[in-house]
Amino acid sequence: MYGYIARRILSTIPVVLIVGVIVFSLLFVAPGDPAAIIAGDQASPADVERIRRTLGLDQSFLVQFGHWFSRVMMGDLGTSIFNGKPVTELIGLRLGPTLSLMSVTLTFAVLIAVPLGVLAAARQGTWVDTGVMMMAVLGFSLPVFVVGYLVTYVFALQLQAFPVQGYRPLDEGFWPWLHGLILPALSLGGVYIALIARVTRAAMLEVLGQDYIRTARAKGLGLGRVLFLHALKNASVPVVTSIGLGLALLIGGAVVTESVFAIPGVGRLTVDAILQRDYPVIQGVVLVFSFVYVGVNLMLDLVYTLLDPRIAY
Amino acid sequence: MHRRWFLKNLATAGVAAGAGILAKPTLLRAASPKVLRFVPQADLANFDPIWGTQLVVRNASAMVWDTLYGFDEKFRIQKQMLESDDVSADGLVWTFKLRPGLKFHDGEPVRAKDVVASLDRWSQRDNMGVMVRALQKELVARDDRTFRWTLGKPFPKLRFVLGKMNTPVAFIMPERIAKTDPFKKISEYVGSGPFRFVANEWVPGSQAVFERFADYLPRDEAASWMAGGKRVLLDRVEWVTMPDPSTAAAALQNGEIDWWEDPLPDLVPLFRNAAGVTVDIADPMGNVGSFRMNHLQPPFNNVKVRRAVLTAISQSNYMQAVVGDDPKLWKPLPGFFTPDTPWYTEDGGEVLKNGGDLALAKKMLAESGYAGEPVVCLIAQNQSIVKAMGDVTIDLLKRLGMNVEFVATDWATVGSRRASKAPVAEGGWSMFHSWHKGADCIGPYTGARASGDHAWFGWPSDANVEKAFDDWFAATNLAGEQDALRRVNRYGLESVVYAPTGFFRTYAAWRNSVSGIAKGPLPFFWGVNKTA
Structure with a gap:
């Protein structure tokens, strides 16, 4: 029984990872831009672009995914783009x-x-x-x-x-x-x-x-x-x-x-x-x-x- | 594993875990007479008025951070944190002195070096601040209460720029916080305003809490919008985010909330019949509805096509779609500037006064050379004002005979896609809808600028408009400002910088136990009281 439970728990890891990869990919290709929301309705395009850069959203898929994946592996789900609070805390x-x-x-x-x-x-x-x-x-x-x-x-x-x-x-x-x-x-x-x-x-x-x-x-x-x-x-x-x-x-x-x-x-x-x-x-x-x-x-x-x-x- | 052992231990573990997890957070507290529960127009998702310039952030920031000058209800700029200001005869050297006794929420005095750091950060993000920065020779603290701004060229509108209410506002923060990169968010929320932000009770998406700052030193004058003595009569203000308007309406009727900033017009009749609830115009300066066309791409790179569309507009259709048929809530707006202010003008606005002439518009469109190029209209479905205006536009353009592609999406997508200058076939756009706060539309606001690549989305370019705005900045009296804005209106409508869809106001609703609510461009919590 305990062996079974251990095997089942281990088997959740690839499942969750696959889910994570799919979600990350979907979000990457989905339209929308948090930088535009942060900057507000009256912000200039240059301001939006600069915020995007500071958030790292201008980087390639692989770079962003790599950062995210390495953090998740260490149990860090990151911080909210908007309020800066850790995702785990939220x-x-x-x-x-x-x-x-x-x-x-x-x-x-x-x-x-x-x-x-x-x-x-x-x-x-x-x-x-x-x-x-x-x-x-x-x-x-x-x-x-x-x-x-x-x-x-x-x-x-x-x-x-x-x-x-x-x-x-x-x-x-x-x-x-x-x-x-x-x-x-x-x-x-x-x-x-x-x-x-x-x-x-x-x-x-x-x-x-x-x-x-x-x-x-x-x-x-x-x-x-x-x-x-x-x-x-x-x-x-x-x-x-x-x-x-x-x-x-x-x-x-x-x-x-x-x-x-x-x-x-x-x-x-x-x-x-x-x-x-x-x-x-x-x-x-x-x-x-x-x-x-x-x-x-x-x-x-x-x-x-x-x-x-x-x-x- | 034995079943009975497992069930027994599972139950014990469940109770222990449940008690721990379910015990937090504390999100709904027993209301005391001096606790006001307020539903803002949107969630306070971030809290840095320079980094994030949404109106809800500005409104919350006005409670926590103070300003050097304040805009009052008679549209005058008044000294707020300042005791005195002085400008040299050549207009190049401004010397400012802070009021004595100003304190930050952490107990530290407000010093001139805090102001210098705050203005430095703000002037990198604000369009008018950037203009001042371009003229700046020196911005220095001379002593704890005095600072000096030396410019290379006179800038008569400096007081206006430092006291304006449109975002980002020049809020004053402690130096250590203000030294944060303006494109990165702050993580400490210490101000010198009349309320203290209770950061540990902030639950983004749900609740933000503000408590009266006991050491706040109000001015002697009566409060008037952002100016005067901001006397706080409440102990605590709780902002409660309610994404569902029906829930907020029911909660207000039930007395679970005290003040709702922005109820849907459809719900107002309900409140009129509800016991214990008052509804009234929230902001007399209202809002200016708009749609913007992409001046860089066909078909709206052709001014004749833009003029044909402007000719077809019936503002009453737009405004009734936005606020219904309550005549108190809207009026036609043949221009770009806020009605009932000294800067209002109808110069060149005949096209909108006589608007809705579809036959003429069709003729103009035929003469413009329009050849059926697709018009990609982005309409955010999750913003009721934008959606209502978008629906009217789609119908209008179809009746006009244009080849319209209706892109129903959300605001985040519009916000992203409108930044694209690419042709529509490559992910670009032709048109999107927005609105401007009336309090902003009394001078050179972002939406009305026509500085090409530096202009707002749509990138209109018109040298006459920009020259008139330059003249506004140089004007030293009201007559000069009015003359400049008359020319902006005339030239701006000629080249259709954007299409104004009308002027509209909204209601606010509150419990009768709340008093002292001032009608204004943002919710002011000083002077507001609540009885049991």
């Missing part, structure tokens, strides 16, 4: 809000979606099943920002039950932290709930048709015990897979959600960096997201062994 400042948003969304989504999926499977073909699937289609179809505006209007502006925007860190208290994240998590969670509910339903339907379930029912076990203790456990591998792979949805959705709710997370950092062509920040964020994604996949593989003892590495 990401560190933004990680808390994003992790908070994702963890609350994940918790909400699992608590809502898994029971809904189980229920829909147990009541296959009934109005309950139809209702859950309709909600899932709705969750997939409604853009995150639309849900965000709707919940803001109802729960923040009309009912004044939640703040419109902002983030309060956990050290200000659990409730203030959670209070500010409920509406964003509701908005972001829609598509995630839909995904998990559908996968749970499909996995449960497959399991519920197996002999041991019929045996459990024949022994006189209650429906709840059969569904959640016997069936769900064996249906959980694809469910866990969907939760993990759906993380990409969360990352993408967090970009929008953080903008709508003015949450200073990594998603907004990414958007701002792209709009400003702050290349070191874009590259740093993409590398970090790549690590996260590869790490989540590794964790999923390990979780399989916890859910199903037959799986071993």
Whole structure:
């Protein structure tokens, strides 16, 4: 097992490097110029050119890539072109809000979606099943920002039950932290709930048709015990897979959600960096997201062994 | 590995890591009566007013750094950090004396050597500063409070240049900071202005914090824009970046923010019906909309084609696209200079007064020799003003019968591509849209210059325009300035230095608990108060 984990961690290095090379290349050929943004709208072309030179943006692709690559190899993601702060510090400042948003969304989504999926499977073909699937289609179809505006209007502006925007860190208290994240998590969670509910339903339907379930029912076990203790456990591998792979949805959705709710997370950092062509920040964020994604996949593989003892590495 | 061991340790590690990471940063604080939460027009992504000359940087810098002179609401240049100034009879030697008791935020006194270093850095980046620098024989500190600027030729506009509000502004920094290469950014934000920048709470993209500088020494006079006694009544001002206008609108209504600098015109009716919110014109000097044509490449290297396009312009179409049909927000502008100021002129502006004559424009275009050359129009989709004007232009050029290529892109790309002088087939451009702050358009501003290679993007060249601007610099009274700008307007519109699309203002919105907001070219935080 430990050897497997070590091999998997080592295998992430080339993946992340390839991602880094692709991102660097794309940014190099993409139009746009941070020097022009820094210089401002009234700056002369000569000023823009001189700023470009001081930033090293006039150098060739290979020179720029070489500098960047050697720094990354030493764990230095560089500094922001605009504010001069280290990229690691910028990401560190933004990680808390994003992790908070994702963890609350994940918790909400699992608590809502898994029971809904189980229920829909147990009541296959009934109005309950139809209702859950309709909600899932709705969750997939409604853009995150639309849900965000709707919940803001109802729960923040009309009912004044939640703040419109902002983030309060956990050290200000659990409730203030959670209070500010409920509406964003509701908005972001829609598509995630839909995904998990559908996968749970499909996995449960497959399991519920197996002999041991019929045996459990024949022994006189209650429906709840059969569904959640016997069936769900064996249906959980694809469910866990969907939760993990759906993380990409969360990352993408967090970009929008953080903008709508003015949450200073990594998603907004990414958007701002792209709009400003702050290349070191874009590259740093993409590398970090790549690590996260590869790490989540590794964790999923390990979780399989916890859910199903037959799986071993 | 045992499953139970793994799950137990995973949970413990998760709680520990979560508590550590989620505990920071502190980004939303309980508001006290003297904490003002402000939504700026854009994020404060960098903070060096000489290196980065965006308006948002200038606005934040005005809180932290002071200036030698200040521009007041009657368009007069007043002494600000200065106690006195004196110019020799031949106009060549300027002697300035600082007010006593001025201090930087680190407790050090403001000395003449700080001013000299600051002016040296600024004059390498500012267009007018470069002009002064070209005349400079000596700029030296004579003692702690006195410095002298010796020129090789009289420069009557020196006070104006040192007090103007357009970027880069001549802010005064400590010598050690001002010695930074003007093309590299500073890393320390110590000024002598009425607010102190709280650098450790700065989260680019989200928040910038300013606290009252207790040792600031305001002038005795009443505050007036950048001049007079800048008395601070707030303890703390938090700039909160909100990229989504709907969120900012909801936050203002909910009382989560106090002042929004630049709400979309579409949202203003919402605020008019909202309890506890006031909306009013933000800046009476407004903005001048524009599009610029590339004078170096076909078809706009042909002045007859430029004139045909100018003839076709209906400014009301542009302005309604930008600010809607609220008549308080716009007016036609047959020229380059800001209305309701002494420098406004309509000389030579008949083409715009009678604008929108498409039939005449088509005739002029046919006579110009235009042969269907492509017109590459760059339009930034992420700037609402530019996008609105761009949409009108595309329609106009098509109706005019031009071969238009609409390049929908973002501002960063426009900013990069407009620097290209290449033909359109090789990545060049024909036209882009922009706007100028009305506070800038009262003299020789960058957009109106016609100095060819040294001019702004589009590189217009017109000796008459440049001669008139030279005369403005040499003018020693208002009449002389007005005469010069009348000629700029006439010659500039004849050669279509750029196409003015109209004059427009925008609203600002704030909670009724906030008082003392001055209408002006930038948000002034001195004199602003907030009740619980």
